[in-house]
Amino acid sequence: MRVAVCVKRVPITGGRIVLTDDAQAINTQHLGFTISPHEECGVEEAVRLVEANKGESIVFTIGPAEAVEQLRDCMALGIDRAIHVRTYGRDWDGESTARVLFDVIRANEEDEGQFDIIFFGNESADSGGFQVGMRVAHALGRPCVTGLKKVTVEGSSVRCEQDVDGARDVYVVQLPAVLTVKEGLNLPRYPSVPGRMRARSKPVVTLNVERPEQRLELVKLAVPAGQGRRAESLGAGAGAASAIVDMLQQAGVV
Amino acid sequence: MRIPLNPVILIDDRTEVSRQALTLARQFGEPAAIALDAFQPFAPDAVAASVVAQDPSAVFGPGTERGNDVMARVAARMGLPFAANCVAVTPGDAVTLTRLRWGGSLLEEARLHSPRPLITVAPHAVRPDDGPPPPEIHVDRPDDREFVVQVRERIQPSDGGVSLAEAKVIVSGGRGVGSKEGFAIIEELAGLLGAAVGCSRAVTSAGWRPHSDQVGQTGTKVSPDVYIACGISGATQHMAGLKGAKRILAINSDPQAPLMLNADYTVTGDLKEIVPAISAEIRKRR
Numbered sequence: 001m002r003v004a005v006c007v008k009r010v011p012i013t014g015g016r017i018v019l020t021d022d023a024q025a026i027n028t029q030h031l032g033f034t035i036s037p038h039e040e041c042g043v044e045e046a047v048r049l050v051e052a053n054k055g056e057s058i059v060f061t062i063g064p065a066e067a068v069e070q071l072r073d074c075m076a077l078g079i080d081r082a083i084h085v086r087t088y089g090r091d092w093d094g095e096s097t098a099r100v101l102f103d104v105i106r107a108n109e110e111d112e113g114q115f116d117i118i119f120f121g122n123e124s125a126d127s128g129g130f131q132v133g134m135r136v137a138h139a140l141g142r143p144c145v146t147g148l149k150k151v152t153v154e155g156s157s158v159r160c161e162q163d164v165d166g167a168r169d170v171y172v173v174q175l176p177a178v179l180t181v182k183e184g185l186n187l188p189r190y191p192s193v194p195g196r197m198r199a200r201s202k203p204v205v206t207l208n209v210e211r212p213e214q215r216l217e218l219v220k221l222a223v224p225a226g227q228g229r230r231a232e233s234l235g236a237g238a239g240a241a242s243a244i245v246d247m248l249q250q251a252g253v254v
Numbered sequence: 255m256r257i258p259l260n261p262v263i264l265i266d267d268r269t270e271v272s273r274q275a276l277t278l279a280r281q282f283g284e285p286a287a288i289a290l291d292a293f294q295p296f297a298p299d300a301v302a303a304s305v306v307a308q309d310p311s312a313v314f315g316p317g318t319e320r321g322n323d324v325m326a327r328v329a330a331r332m333g334l335p336f337a338a339n340c341v342a343v344t345p346g347d348a349v350t351l352t353r354l355r356w357g358g359s360l361l362e363e364a365r366l367h368s369p370r371p372l373i374t375v376a377p378h379a380v381r382p383d384d385g386p387p388p389p390e391i392h393v394d395r396p397d398d399r400e401f402v403v404q405v406r407e408r409i410q411p412s413d414g415g416v417s418l419a420e421a422k423v424i425v426s427g428g429r430g431v432g433s434k435e436g437f438a439i440i441e442e443l444a445g446l447l448g449a450a451v452g453c454s455r456a457v458t459s460a461g462w463r464p465h466s467d468q469v470g471q472t473g474t475k476v477s478p479d480v481y482i483a484c485g486i487s488g489a490t491q492h493m494a495g496l497k498g499a500k501r502i503l504a505i506n507s508d509p510q511a512p513l514m515l516n517a518d519y520t521v522t523g524d525l526k527e528i529v530p531a532i533s534a535e536i537r538k539r540r
Contacts, residue, residue: 013356013359013489013490013491014489014490014512015487015488015489015490015511015512016490016512017356017359017360017490026360037455037471037472037491038472093335094335094336095329095335095336098330122319123322123338125356125357125471125472125491126355126356127355127362128338128339128354128355128356128357129336129338130322130323130325130326130338130339130374131322131325131326131329131330131336131338133326134323134326134327134329134330135326135329135330137330138327138330138331139330143402143403144327144403145403146298146319146323146326147319147323161409162319164319164320164408166411166417166419167408167409167410167411168408168409168411169295169296169405169407169408169409170405170406170407170408170409171403171404171405171406172406173402173403174402182472183455183458183465183468183472183473184458184464184465184466184468184473187458187459187461187465188459214367215334215335215366215367215368216335216336216337216364216365216366216367217348217364217365217366217367218362218363218364219350219363219364219365220362220363221355221360221361221362221363222360222361222362222363223359223360223361224358224359224360224361226516227497227516229502229516229517229518230518231514231515231516231517231518231519231520232518232519232520233519233520233521233522234503234519234520234521235521235522236521236522236523237521237522237523237524237527237528238523238527238528238530238531239531240521240523240528240531241528241531241532241534241535242535244503244519244521244528244532244535245532245535245536245539247501247503247519248447248480248536249539251479251480251500251501252479253422253423253447253449253479253480254447254536254539
């Protein structure tokens, strides 16, 4: 089985987002980086599928030189190798991300064979465009099911479960397919020390592609105004219980 | 009903969010609607094919999971850019828009360079106008290949417990709860209040609670009358799920935790003492 997973390097924003002076990006000077939470589950699922069915898993990303850290993290969890399209400075919109990922995935498939499943996160944590997986699926002519909380390969097809309004909708599509997944699909493992050691020597192919024209062009970012909550202290320690229950009674919930 | 050439199309799920999308869509012409559930059971490619078959001049839809899913299919088929979860849109040579990033923790101002804008509208972002509902286009059944992706079965949830998304009161725990077993006092208080139990992402990543309990950007977005946050620092990931909460009470040993600065009420101290004291006080008053 060949399985691909596409990931995006994003900052760990912590408690408060601070922008760069030109408002073009988040000031990441003091921040760590990760991949989008939905994608962590895509990585875990790819690793499990190859553990169960044999074969190979490849992680793809489009990002700056430092994104190789996230690729190594994915390989520490068990992904076999990585393909990195390098960017310089600015982010790419969803349309150009999808176009270049499609080219790179297709080139890989021509050389090495079709992927049975290509995983994406349902949406990226940062830009939240909700489209890259779908565009790649359409370009490849494959079915795409989104927002999945459970994925079960059954022979030549895959059963896909999606949460909708408190219920769960089930789709069954033939492989090969493109699946976009959400956090909760599985509980991703932590990387082991031997896993980290192995990841160091796993192959990363780096490609340079010119940044396509951006048709969804970022002008500037802004932090929305706070919700004006007043942070009234009801006291400290267990002695505050009486004031808390007064408040709950006023709110009509006790 | 005559549908004009190159109509403005509203992908309509008949909710408030679709009415908000309709309000923004009217700036681009008189919209006609295609129902998100035009085909039963739900078949997103069939809906997208029906939208594209109208050769639309603009398409608007709700910024919900299904609205974004179908719009992405429309965008892929038309080969055009798509702006998801917009809160403001102004027509022009390039459409100027504001959209949500990071689950609403950040706003992005952008220009959409496209002859045919494709836009979904974030829930709660726009006040719907009181204009007439759009005429609905009755679409023909597309080719069978558009039904390859179609819901085969709907599994209803088993009864029991209060649903997080609908709960009036939520008692929620974070890393400060310390362990899976530490949630016993959270569950006890939730039981007394008829509340749902929630948690932060740190808790689900540690495996202390199931992901279905997680409140936040990649969990459930909640809108209770009262949200009691115990030992939750308040990362943007968590706060993105809390925007609909009427009152937030934060209990934390760190008075400078972001959630303590963004709550309506705060109590400083050890949640392992405070939470049982609240339960005892409620019992005493009954």
